[in-house]
Amino acid sequence: MTRISRIIAAFAVALSIGALSPEASAAVVNGCAVSSVQADQSANSAPRLTIVCSGSTYIANAGGPFQGGSCSAVSADLTKIWQSLATSAFLAGKHLNIAYNPANSSCNFNLISFLTIVN
Numbered sequence: 001m002t003r004i005s006r007i008i009a010a011f012a013v014a015l016s017i018g019a020l021s022p023e024a025s026a027a028v029v030n031g032c033a034v035s036s037v038q039a040d041q042s043a044n045s046a047p048r049l050t051i052v053c054s055g056s057t058y059i060a061n062a063g064g065p066f067q068g069g070s071c072s073a074v075s076a077d078l079t080k081i082w083q084s085l086a087t088s089a090f091l092a093g094k095h096l097n098i099a100y101n102p103a104n105s106s107c108n109f110n111l112i113s114f115l116t117i118v119n
Contacts, residue, residue, distance in 0.1 A: 027110075028099045029053065031118055034090040039083055049079045051086045051098070051112070058100050059109040071107040082115055089117045 032053035041047040049060040060082055063073040089096050099113040 026100075027102050028097065029056065030097045031095040032056070032098060033095055034086055037083060037086045037090055039079075046073065047076065047079070049083050049086075049112075051082075051096075051115075053086075053096055053098060057110065058098055058112050060112045061109075071109060071111055072101075074112075082112060085115055085117055092117075094119060 034051060034053050035055075036050070036052035038050040039047065040050070047062040049062070051058045051060075059071070060079045061071050061073045062076045062079040086096065088094070094117050096115050097118055098115045101107070101111045101113060103109055
């Protein structure tokens with residue numbers, strides 16, 4: 001294995017470990033159509049990614065204080081990757097599979113655990 005191959009493999013492993021949510025994924029939506037991808041940061045809140053897919057809203061919190069309860073966070077880098085995947089799916093007319101932790105009493109949002117682009 002070349003040095004570059006090892007670096008790429010190590011990076012892929014690091015990303016997959018970073019993609020694991022601290023909470024177990026409780027739900028999956030398969031083949032949803034992306035209608036909106038938004039990144040924002042409101043006052044006193046961490047940056048977040050919002051994806052609207054087949055009429056439902058899913059959020060990724062990029063760390064720090066977050067409005068809407070005690071929502072767990074993912075890294076800013078992972079949030080950027082998910083934003084790129086969702087935008088690519090939107091522009092290409094592809095669908096997404098999204099695993100998420102449903103909104104509950106401690107967090108008012110459907111928190112993304114992972115997502116993939118599908119045909």
